[in-house]
Amino acid sequence: MNSYIALLRAVNVGGTGKMPMSDLKDLFRRAGFPGARTYIASGNVVFTSREPEARIKAALEEALGAYAGKPVGVLVRTASEMAEVVSGNPFPGSSPSRTVAIFLDGPPPPDALERVTGRADEETRLGRREIYVHYGDGMGRSRLKIPAAAAGTARNINTVTRLAEMASEPG
Incomplete structure (x- = not known):
C-alpha cells in the first residue's frame, strides 16, 4: 500500500464553497480510497492505494467531474515525492508562507522561466514536476504569470510540508 497526496485544482471545498x-x-x-484524510479546506487529500498514479488520477478526475458537473484537475504525488518537493525547495531561507510549489502533471518545459511575465521581486526555479516561486512582497500584489503553470495548482511550503508529514504518518 502506497501513501499518496491528491491536490485538487480550482475547487473551493471550504465554508460556502461547492x-x-x-x-x-x-x-x-x-x-475506492477509504480512509482519506483532508488538510485545510483547499483540496488536499492524503490517502493510501495499491493503484498506480495514472489510475488514481483518472478515477478521481472522473468522480470529481461527475460531482462538479465540469472537469476538475487532480495532481497526485506519492509521500516520497512530496518529501522531495519539501527538501528540494530552492528558497529554504525564505518565508514558507511566501514560497509556493506549483504542481504540474509532468516536468516543466526547459524554457518555462524564460516565458514568465509580470515579474517584480519574485524568484522562480524549476523542480522535477514543480515550479517553485518565492513572492518577496507576497502574492497579493504580484502580477507574475507563468504560462507553463496554467494547468498546475500551487501550495505554499507550509502546506506542502504538512502534507508530506501526514503522508508519512500511519493512517
Whole structure:
C-alpha cells in the first residue's frame, strides 16, 4: 500500500464553497480510497492505494467531474515525492508562507522561466514536476504569470510540508 497526496485544482471545498470536506472524503471512499484524510479546506487529500498514479488520477478526475458537473484537475504525488518537493525547495531561507510549489502533471518545459511575465521581486526555479516561486512582497500584489503553470495548482511550503508529514504518518 502506497501513501499518496491528491491536490485538487480550482475547487473551493471550504465554508460556502461547492464541496464540503465531508463530501470530499466521501467521494474518495466511493472512488475506492477509504480512509482519506483532508488538510485545510483547499483540496488536499492524503490517502493510501495499491493503484498506480495514472489510475488514481483518472478515477478521481472522473468522480470529481461527475460531482462538479465540469472537469476538475487532480495532481497526485506519492509521500516520497512530496518529501522531495519539501527538501528540494530552492528558497529554504525564505518565508514558507511566501514560497509556493506549483504542481504540474509532468516536468516543466526547459524554457518555462524564460516565458514568465509580470515579474517584480519574485524568484522562480524549476523542480522535477514543480515550479517553485518565492513572492518577496507576497502574492497579493504580484502580477507574475507563468504560462507553463496554467494547468498546475500551487501550495505554499507550509502546506506542502504538512502534507508530506501526514503522508508519512500511519493512517
